[in-house]
Amino acid sequence: MTIPPNKPTETQSPPKATASEKEGSKEVSRRVFLQMFGLSAAGLVLAVHFGELPAWAEEPAAPPGLPLTPNAYLRIGRDGKITFIAPRADMGQGIHTSTAQLVAEELDVDPADFKIEHAPPNDPVYGIPSGVQLTGASSSIAGLWLPMRQVGAITRSMLVAAAAKEWKVNPATLRTEKGVVYHDAGKRQAAYGGLVDAVAKMDPPKADVPPRYFFLFDGNTPPTEVRHGVKLKDPKDFKVIGKSIPRIEATEKVKGAPLYGIDVRLPGMLVATVKASPVFGGKLKSVNDAKAMKIKGVQKVVKLENAVAVVADHFWAAKQGLQALEITWDEGPHANVSNADIVRDLAKAAESEGLVIRNEGDPAKGLKGAAKRIDATYELPFLAHATMEPMNCTVHVRPDHCEVWTGTQTPSITQIVAAQVTGLKPEQVTVHNHWLGGGFGRRLEMDVLVQAILIAKNFDRPVKLVWTREEDIQHDLYRPYYYDKVSAGVDKNGKIVGWTHRLVGSSVVARYAPVLILEDKIDPDAMDGVRQYPYDLQNVKVDYVAKEPPGVPTGFWRGVSVGHNTFVQESLMDELAHAAGKDPVEFRKQHLSKDKRAKAVLERVAKEAGWGKPMPAGKGRGIAVSRVWGSYLGMVAEVSVSKAGDVRVERVLCAVDCGIAINPGHVKSQIEGGIIFGLAPVFLDAITIKNGRVEQSNFHDYRLIRMSDTPDIEVFVIDSGEAPSGIGETGTAMVVPAVTNAIFAATGKRLRKIPVKPEELRRTV
Structure with missing residues (x-):
């Protein structure tokens, strides 16, 4: 694998864009995304594309008896329980609750009743507004303001249509409130859960989706017009938007539930920690691991180009093993920089x-x-970013599949990078995203992921890489x-x-x-x-x-x-x-x-x-x-x-x-x-x-x-x-x-x- 330089030289020119790439808000096709994508130990080069397909039309309807999936963002069970697939990562900003409010407002349900799941890597579906699943640039609410309301409105319209068809009445005579469709004239009502089988047989309405706007770095607010056939609520009628409701996950956090990447525990899992060259641009010259291998629990010492890792049964053994290593570094060209x-x-x-x-x-x-x-x-x-949750990533590499457990601001890019490092196809990589214990831009980067994969490739079981605080402070971007x-x-x-x-x-x-x-x-x-x-x-x-x-x-x-x-x-x-x-x-x-x-x-x-x-x-x-x-x-x-x-x-x-x-x-x-x-x-x-x-x-x-x-x-x-x-x-x-x-x-x-x-x-x- 060839790893390009982490930084451009001062004489490097950025790649020139074609005329088509310059149209609109610097949008780039998915083809260009793949062509431009590159990888380095400290990060990656990426392009951005703007999807054109409405996300709610890309998921097939669920067969009767299974939870209803009217779109890629919602699952509704026969019991009325709703799962919201959140397209943005939550790193403490409460974005899962806020985006759930957008959906719940138009769906006429209580967002507190939502179960939240992290969206899997899927740029065409979840890459709103930029076309890439990226949480950053204060763009989440600005970019999701219209699309998530549309998700709720379109789903609600399907539930109303199903009830109207069953009762043989005009849909305009129905209203919804707290997950129930009402026909006041006929004194009838139906909970959403009771309508899922009927809705599963329906085609979702075709939506003329507003273009996906590029919010990174442009400082602009999104347009307010909505171009589709499902009417959104007038702000004066909002019941959920504008309310300071508690965070949906608050109870789990108070109970200490294992929400974060560092909480991952898997059968047979090993734990690694790493020490990189103390000098920027330095490389590993030699390492004497005799003392480290004598420490109980240490399984292996893995040498990388510019770092060395100790893998053990648990973190303490890995850390003790790392301290016992005798390492010689080639400090490289920057040893005198101050x-x-x-x-x-x-x-x-x-x-x-x-x-x-x-x-x-x-x-x-x-x-x-x-x-x-x-x-x-x-x-x-x-x-430095100094995120409260230490940098970490758990990886299990198999011959035909790679699984990643981490907290990342960019799940789709994580999938692509993992595929490149392992030599697999992106569809052979599964990314389990977790809550982020602080991001601030640090978890946009791929350096910890790359290290974790290179280490895990030496084992036939999962390996969790955890950086020490010292490693984090001294090897940040x-x-x-x-x-x-x-x-x-x-x-x-x-x-x-x-x-x-x-x-x-x-x-x-x-x-x-x-x-x-x-x-x-x-x-x-x-x-x-x-x-x-x-x-x-x-x-x-x-x-x-x-x-x-x-x-x-x-x-x-x-x-x-x-x-x-x-x-x-x-x-x-x-x-x-x-x-x-x-x-x-x-x-x-x-x-x-x-x-x-x-x-x-x-x-x-x-x-x-x-x-x-x-x-x-x-x-x-x-x-x-x-x-x-x-x-x-x-x-x-x-x-x-x-x-x-x-x-x-x-x-x-x-x-x-x-x-x-x-x-x-x-x-x-x-x-x-x-x-x-x-x-x-x-x-x-x-x-x-x-x-x-x-x-x-x-x-x-x-x-x-x-x-x-x-x-x-x-x-x-x-x-x-x-x-x-x-x-x-x-x-x-x-x-x-x-x-x-x-x-x-x-x-x-x-x-x-x-x-x-x-x-x-x-x-x-």
Whole structure:
């Protein structure tokens, strides 16, 4: 098997797309998907296709006596029990419950009665909206808003038609409620379970399905029109959508049910753990396993190209065996790379003009005539995902079949990768997807799967690979290091007259999905957040320099580039406000004449926070507002800074407009979780490189926010009536500038680089 490089070189050009591939929202045929697909130890190259067949027409009707399967998403038993096949992975965001609400609303049932199952790999059926089964980019609700409601509506229409036929009445005279069809005039009723045999003999109605929209990186909300023959409910009639119902799986989690990939237990299963080269790009030179093989329970030591694994009867024996190995590494070409080298390279790259993302008006002229001007550099560090559930994968390889048990954000890609590594056909690979104990983009990657398969091929029974926390921290695919240069100016009235922003950093898409980079050669993720400034900017130029750190693998990290771009945007807006002598809220309002939704969240959060009220000495209040994944957020942070320079975030308030909130409780939970997740990079965690190695290894030196560090958080959900948009990553993107702006308000010190160091804020008086 040939494994292509993990990262593109700086001189590599992305594959060119054909004219047909450039049509619409960068859609790609399934043929191109297979042609473009590649595999590496750290991930894969993938393309995206847009299915055209309605998913509910692709499953054959069940014969009488078996559960009714009116479509690929539902099974209804004679007892009325409903199983919902969830097309997206749940990694704590509550997406299974929220999508069940979409179906249940139109089906007229209680979503709490649903049994949830993970969808099997099947892109044409479950790859909504992008054509690939991928959970990420805050796209789940935005992409499933119409299709899942259609699933419920079409199924309901079939049940009503079956009852109408049996009772010989007009279907329009029937109504449904809580899983029952009623004919009030005839005083008749039929539970859904009693109609399944009749429905199984029917053909589903033909649906004119709306096109599948590509939500990854485009920041757009879906259209609201519906083109099919089954009418959806008017929002004013919603009974389930908009309700903060509990998560369907909550009881199982409280009971400690084995939901996650790491919980898998199989007969005869062995357990492995692994140690990869400590230096990026290094290879295994030699290993002495004599001591390891003497440890009770150790079965075998497996050598890989850049790693070595110990397989044992249980994890403790495998871990002890790994520690007993005597390993010699060929450190390769990156053994001397350190953070200072990477930053120096980025700074040099920032001196050259990049690929132009936006160029409107005459920013150079505007800056030249500005009454006040800001020139600055912003830096953000490498970050690890540090998911709470350690990375793991269980595999059983047979001559004619491979079975995989894991928690993945991409089950269909997992199937294809497993087929490539084993030499089997995709249909010979079964993927059992599980709940994810944290994803944040980490479980988009295939490195752990590839390792697990290569190890399991040495045995005729299942092998579970579990990474240690040290292995995870030191062999992640990190949020890129960003080094951005900005210039902006205001006139004497405080109006922005010029704005330039040069983004410099790694291109994750160039590695993960190069087919998405077409003729403009611009990473669509890198520009997310700068294409959709909410502000009135007439003279603006944004360009992007793709600069890869030598050897360091980079990947998607919660919020992706919109997080880094929002930090730069909202920090610069704050700097301009103070340069103009304006209140930060009023300055932003002055530049939001066109974007009413952005202005609304700004005004709401400022009101709730009591903006303008004096703060005691050593305390400050900061604000940020932006459009993130199609949603609008306004956020205020209140901080206190001690004389020693220690910062405590005391309160964070957020107003959010994500369109129609399917489950407002989930929206609030996601904002709260995103804020807590995003606070760590401000103060605590950063990945640093020295001699080609990651210096951090566990939670003692890669720290996360503890309960004692968590501020009071208040979230205010604004219902604008628009179609739903993304929410899972928004809080993380917004909290960094809100906090750093608050620190400036408390100390007068502007922070353009995170994490914040106490010595930078220490007062000498």
